[in-house]
Amino acid sequence: MDPCATCRDLEPLPGFSGGFITGGTGQDLKDSGSTCQLCSILWEGLEVFCLNSPATVQWMALRQAEDSFRLQYKRSSAERAWMGLHFYTKYSQDRFSDVFKPTNDLEPDTACIKYLSQMKGWIKTCDEKHQVCKSRQNNYLPTRVLDVSRDPDRIFLYEPAKADKGPYTALSHCWGGVVPIITTENTLDKFKAGISIEAFPKTFRDAILVTRELECRYIWIDSLCIVQDSKDDWRHEASRMADVYGNSYVTISATASENSSGGLFRRHDPLDLKHTVQRPAENGVCATVHVRPALEHAPYFASSPYGLESSTPGPLLERSWCFQEYLLAPRVLSFTEWEILWLCLSKRSCNCGEYNEDMRDIVAASDLKARFDTQLRDSSPKDLRRLWQDVVEAYLLKGLTYDTDRLPALAGIAHLFSQRSLGRYVNGLWEPTLVADLFWGLDSSFAQNYDIVAKRTLHQAMPSWSWASVSGSFRYAPSTYVFEGIKIISISWEPMISNPLAQVSTKTITIRGVLVQALAWGGADYEKNPSNHYRRVQIHNEKDHSWLVDVTSELYCDPDNPADVYIFSGTKGPGLVLRNVKGSSSTYQRIGFIEGYPPKRDERGSETIQMI
Structure with a gap:
């Protein structure tokens, strides 16, 4: 017998499919339920838990061989988040246990004796x-x-x-x-x-x-x-x-x-925890399938x-x-x-x-x-560095009540890494890899997917070149990047620091590399679209190029009224978009990150600047 055209008998697809079986609309399940028992079970569960127009929702069926079955659904294609229903049986001898794996009911009181x-x-x-x-x-x-x-x-x-x-x-x-x-x-x-x-x-x-x-x-x-x-x-x-x-x-x-x-x-209404679906079997005994909200782990x-x-x-x-x-x-x-x-x-x-x-x-x-x-117990310096970067990237997505806690709230973890010979701690970065560590940038796709708006710290002492000066969806530059022609000249360490893992240990670094003046614009619709970090930049006699501003409120203007910026980089690799500090000829603050620009950098001379 051919499989059901709507649910495909809930058989996992061969090969790598991420568990996806099939999908459709709620109406598809409703219509197919008159001839397919599995579709009728899915439709009944969807109808019970989706109280708002279940026939119009979009759904997809997910099951991997060793995992439980779930039905993911959302009310429209415009919605990003899917909700889930978990279909299961209680015992391995149950009729549908090969499709709906046996598992536990949820208890209405999480303080129950069982839990x-x-x-x-x-x-x-x-x-x-x-x-x-x-x-x-x-x-x-x-x-x-x-x-x-x-x-x-x-x-x-x-x-x-x-x-x-x-x-x-x-x-x-x-x-x-x-x-x-x-x-x-x-x-x-x-x-x-x-x-x-x-x-x-x-x-x-x-x-x-x-x-x-x-x-x-x-x-x-x-x-x-x-x-x-x-x-x-x-x-x-x-x-x-x-x-x-x-x-x-x-x-x-x-x-x-x-x-x-x-x-x-927590206590929950038992009706929110489980619905029981029963279908007649050939031997006259009802087949039972349970439905509950799918839990994300x-x-x-x-x-x-x-x-x-x-x-x-x-x-x-x-x-x-x-x-x-x-x-x-x-x-x-x-x-x-x-x-x-x-x-x-x-x-x-x-x-x-x-x-x-x-x-x-x-x-x-x-x-x-x-x-x-x-x-942390046993790993190479390369793996430890990658682990630290992953920790920082996850950490920057977290909130703080006080901006001054950005370093203290990670100091316990930094202490463990400092014991593994990563070098001296520099406001969340590490001195031996400081050049590469400076080139963190926005993870624009993740930020847009979850509507994450980056912010600059209100902590005045925190220098702009440290990731600790921002919060949001940021990531380190890939390890494949090559940084040539950049050199740290000096680090101005702050005196009288009692805990360099929790306090701002330096505000200024002196660094040498290629510095090019440019004009930047974009984000003129900032107030309507504050999550758009893409901007344009152009140096004299060259084509304009895209870049990402760290915080959208720090640069937004139209092409007719561009802002003066500077691009700092090596002869190869990515660059930092900087702004000159008023009243200074060689001191700059970071405002963004750029890749693949400007051209012909190996033909330009190097300059020594201070970054704060």
Whole structure:
């Protein structure tokens, strides 16, 4: 019998297809459902979960041999984001189990006994079976912790003695404005005497519950374990994030909560979690298929909000400090909107069953955290440099409450890299590779796809040549680029810097290369289209050329009123678009990146300039 023309009997295509089977409109499924049982199942699931004109939606069926089946859909071709439905059976002997793989139901309460039992099982298995994870466990304790074991109703801020030993958990959370309870110089002694558990916001109380469930005595929470109105204490403790999160027994991530009141756990209407489709079988017994929202796991494992459905909150994934905490932690429990996820140095697991102890290992080639955990222990300088670049590119997509935190929020990670002989740290770059490191630029396709608007820091001390002066979708220049004819003459190091990994260590570099004056224009429609970074530039007697401005608000004009700019480059490779600092003949600020221009650079002389 020929396969159904609409669903193709949901058979995966041969060869590499990314799991794609077929696609169409909701109306196609509805019409075909009268003669095809599979189409009728897909249509019923779509009709239940897509409440707005399901017949008009576009859909595509995805299934790889070892993976679960999902139906992706969106309401119009203009929409970028797809929503997903997961079709599954419960048992391997079910009629449709070869197409709709057996998996777990979602529970309406993520604090249910089943999920908490799974959580403890993941950790027990890791403690007993994962040798690489066991090798990272130790008795370290931070400067201060919260003791959750003395009294069920009171929590004690505690400064451990040398003889005290861990383990402890660490909380990663969004502040989301004002946190209702913080340690200050005035409350420090009071909190040591005990704090009523009712005084803690919900996220903190839930984290204390999890800590007790794991039979840990201590938990570390930043707002309480750092004296918030002491600059000295804040600097000292901020510099120790690699120790705090890197030595935690488990890091508890409040992934779905936008502030300290959101809590770790979620409750859902059971009708939003599952719909059951039944179809008669030849033996008279009904065949059963279940439908639920498809859960995305890759964005959580990558600590990235990109790829999550807009209806699924993941505010923690957008924060810079939390990204560092995630990478530093050897083991993470991530509390999401629908389930709990587990990550360690050996495995990934989830309550829904798509990831579990038996079925898959870490995919190290594409998993940034897995690479971070493994390559920092043993990797070549080239691989370490690529890893650092990937970390920075992911980090620049994250938000900060204070622009001055751009370096401090990555200082714990920078500390680990600095121990691997990458050289002296230069505001997020590394001195031995400083020439190549200067040539970061906008990732325009990613920025446009997700409507990411780049911004320049308000931190006045941060020089424009460092990636730390911007936020948005940026990337390093490919390693295949050749940089000839550029030389760093000197770096003006700032005196009296106590922590060069967290502070601006230099504002000016003196550099020698080819410098060409030019006229630039473009972006005249900036106010209507602020995400368009493409501009034009032209030097005397040459054709004009395209380039990318770092921040669109920094240059927008029409061709009749162009701006004076300078292109700095070597005799080969990409260039930087600069602006002369008023009142100076040889000092410039960076405003953009250009490739393949200007021509005939090897015929031009070199100049020495200062970049700030």
